[in-house]
Amino acid sequence: MQRIKKAHTLFLAFIVGAILVLGGCSSSSSDSSEESDGSKVIKFMHIWPPGSSKTQNQIVESVVEKYESDNPGVKVQVEYLENEQYKDKIKVLSSSNELPDVGVTWAAGYLKPFVEGDLIADLTDVLAKDNLKDQFVGGTTEAYAFDGKTYGLPIELNIAPVYYNKEIFEQNGLEVPTSYAEFVDVVKTLKAGGVTPIALGNKEGWTGSLWYMYLADRIGGSTLISEAIAQEVSFENPALEQAAADFKELAELGAFSKGTNGLSNDEAKVEFLNETAAMYLMGSWELPNFTTSDETTQEFKDKIGYFNFPNYESNAGEAESWIGGPGVGLFVSENSKVKDESKEFIRYFIEEWGKQSFTKAGVIPATKVDTSSLDLPQMNIDVLDDLNKAKNITLFADVQMPASAAEVHYNLLQSLVSGEITPADFTKQTEESLKSAK
Amino acid sequence: MNRLKASKLDILIYVGPALVLLLGIVYIPILQTGYFGLMEWNGIGQKTFVGLENYFVLLQDTKFWSSAYHSLILAVASIISLVFYLAIAVILASRIKGANLLRKIYLIPMLLASVAIAQLWMKIYNPTNGMLNIFLMKIGFENPPAWLGDANLALYAIILPTIWQYAGFYILIYYAALKNVPESLVEAARIDGASSLQIATKIKLPLIMNVVKVTIVLAAVGSLKYFDLIYIMTGGGPSGSSEVMASYMYNTAFNKFDFGYGSAIGFFLLIICLVATFIIQRLTISDKDLY
Incomplete structure (x- = not known):
């Protein structure tokens, strides 16, 4: 009898322990847009895992690092998934209204339901500010526009x-x-x-x-x-x-x-x-x-x-x-608690990405590239010229x-x-x- | 005997966690799926209540019924394959040399992840560099089929690895059941002059009939909701020729962004599985009365 009681107590202790641990998990992973030291956190989800898209991943890392050092008080928390898994996860996150602050999206048809569901922020103001629009190759931002408002900023262009x-x-x-x-x-x-x-x-x-x-x-x-x-x-x-x-x-x-x-x-x-x-x-x-x-x-x-x-x-x-057509672009979540910072971040990201993506990863950015000043393989230059x-x-x-x-x-x-x-x-x-x- | 030995609180504490998990992870989502199936919903925006419309559409959807037919073929094939598994298990259990080693070899496919199996068989089936076609060309076939790329063959080309994949699992179950047959019965039969075949069919098989029934239900229901290899190896193609119910559900919900209809398919699939289980149990119940 005594032994049974002991087992009983042990089991209860285990349950209580488990509840505490699980509770601990949930509180540490809960959405806090502020770190304990008061700095703001932008959650950024992208599609370039270091395994399959090494160079893109490195560019993201370097841009994020630079952004954090240029903007003290803002941290960028990066998460990545492979293409198809990313799409599935975004789907699930959006049905529970937990989209990351900044994420990767595809144009037109893919983006539409998110726009109709009011889940994604209007970025027209970002484009208008300091004529950012002029930096994009003509016709690329339009693929992300609905009713005259732009909901995503393209970072890739492909032919x-x-x-x-x-x-x-x-x-x-x-x-x-x-x-x-x-x-x-x-x-x-x-x-x-x-x-x-x-x-x-x-x-x-x-x-x-x-x-x-x-x-x-x-x-x-x-x-x-x-x-x-x-x-x-x-x-x-x-x-x-x-x-x-x-x-x-x-x-x-x-x-x-x-x-x-x-x-x-x-x-x-x-x-x-x-x-x-x-x-x-x-x-x-x-x-x-x-x-x-x-x-x-x-x-x-x-x-x-x-x-x-x-x-x-x-x-x-x-x-x-x-x-x-434009490949992927970036969106900002409508319900983000750090919307202004996120908008600043994608603006910063697009400019840095434009400088690095083609030379390092061979990815043609949606922003204009001046080939004359770059040291590139001839075939890359030819494609870019054809594109222009x-x-x-x-x-x-x-x-x-x-x-x-x-x-x-x-x-x-x-x-x-x-x-x-x-x-x-x-x-x-x-x-x-x-x-x-x- | 009927007096509860433990207090109700104890019962709650012990059963509670599992019950909460089961409700939260299995039963509530099932009800939710049923509820979503009554909606027109793209997974993100507004849900519009449409009543049973999704189910009416489903009943007339030829694509769904052709995927259901493919699932049925898969189910029949896996039930037939149980005979082979059983035969192998009988041989393994009859104390042949190296049975232990063989049993482990048969089990290996079960230890591999579905993705690995799919990749492996995709390599084997590759129309130009695949092991199978290279072999066929070596022995004189000039134009071997494209297997997964051929709409008439794709489904059957997937059934083969499925059977291979689950061999270890069922052989293990049958082997364990056969080992439980009392040795004395087998010896008594042998003294009475029964042959090995007679012992297997007249003594061992009837004694493990309950296990066989369970495996039939497992194989049938498992095939009806089968998804992994098909999703990876063909994605339901070419042009829907290897689409099964579960892959059709996935494609509808995640590729066509029609979560309402996808949920309806999912819920209907659940009903089909329940009905199939019920029918199979009914069909096999008479055997039980014989012993």
Whole structure:
């Protein structure tokens, strides 16, 4: 009996202890926007873990450090997660109204629900102050604007060139194509030569969408696809159907990696890096792999060039038009207790980021870069110059489309590749999904 | 005997913490999911009450029913695979040489994280550099299939690693159950001249029937709500050909930002699992009366 009682007491003591410990956890992690010494704390969540995005992570660290030393009394508490996990976590945090003071966001369609839910602060005043807006490349902040108010400030700008392996092109006696007909010939020659013409991992859908967007842009002109997505005109348009037919034809020619629908973008990229595939259409965020990164050899880097997607015959589109768009931007939480400090912080961050991101990480900032004063690999400079010359940037499909329609769009592209649907089905079903998403 | 030996306070103290955790982590979220399923909600903004509309849409959603059909295929495959697990367990339990080592080998896949298994099999299935296709090309197939990239094969290509993944778990359960069969019964049967096969099917199997029933329920319900490998290996694609109910729920809620509808799918999935459990128990109950 005595022993039972003892066990009993021990158990109770354990429970009490556990409650105390758990209680301690919750009080130490509770949202305090002030440290014990009275300094203010800005919580900043970003998407560059030191493992997979080392240089970006280092830039953030250095900017934060500099900001803290320039602004005594303000501390920045940094937390990072990998892309997809970040999106999930932000989702959960926002439903319980606990967004970080400053965080990373994507443009247009992704941002919209946060704006409608009054969770994100209007940053128009930040842009207006000291003409900050003039520092951005034209058209980049607009992707974050709703009803004339800007809710996010972009820190990245991407365009999607076609990277190609010069050596493979030479071995097959090929030149950079200047029209779509020539491009198809290039594909056929490469295929006959036993090389995978295009590395494409279409499992994720957005990758195939890049090809479709270019075809639509070249055939229908640079505004048609955007108007169709915005439902100003119907998606069931001959030009957009032709683009789907051409995309399907490329798949039938065997232009894409074998089993492309089951390959992730990373798996497909390996084919290009291993030089078993000749071309790879991807955002300019891949540039470091072909210029500065330590992970590829110099020998490989020398073989890689890029070209813009060629003009279509009797086209309405033009080669100075690119598919691209602002990548991620920064937001400030509407319910932040340190809103003013957070606004100051992102302003500071954007300026510092603009100075460092391109030279160090090869990430093109959304703010203007003066290439003449920089010591950069030639390919980086060329891309940047092309970007400055660009007559038009058509935004990525997933930036323009509502999330539900983008999902359908990706699925339909996979079905086009596998031959389950016709180009006419493609435009019809895309139109339906865009309508119902309205 | 019926007199409570402990005071009510003691019962509360001992049961309380687990009860609070269970309520907070399992039952309240289930009710919440049911509640969200009645809303039109993008996960962030205003919720609008729409009554049972989400469920009406769900009943007519062909994508949902095709994902339900895929889940059913998965469930049938895992129940059939139980036969193989059982056969292996019977052999292992019959005191063959090296049974101990083999048992551990079979258990290894269970010790790996789902993500690791998925990555491993994605490498095996890679259409150009994968082990499987290189092997097929070596033995003369000119154009081996693209497995995960082929809409007709993707689902089956995922079922194989799932069966492999859970082999250790079920073999372990069966092995433990078979070891509990009294040796005297087996010896008595042997003296009466029963063959090894007869001992296995007539003596051992009936004695572990209760365990088999439990594993059938586990396999069926586990398959109906299966998610991990599918999410990582194909994400439900190509064009929805390997979508199961749980991945459809995830895609709806997190990729299409339709939390209301996603919650409705989740709640409906729960109901399907409960019904399946009930039906399987009903179907197997008659066996119990025989012994």
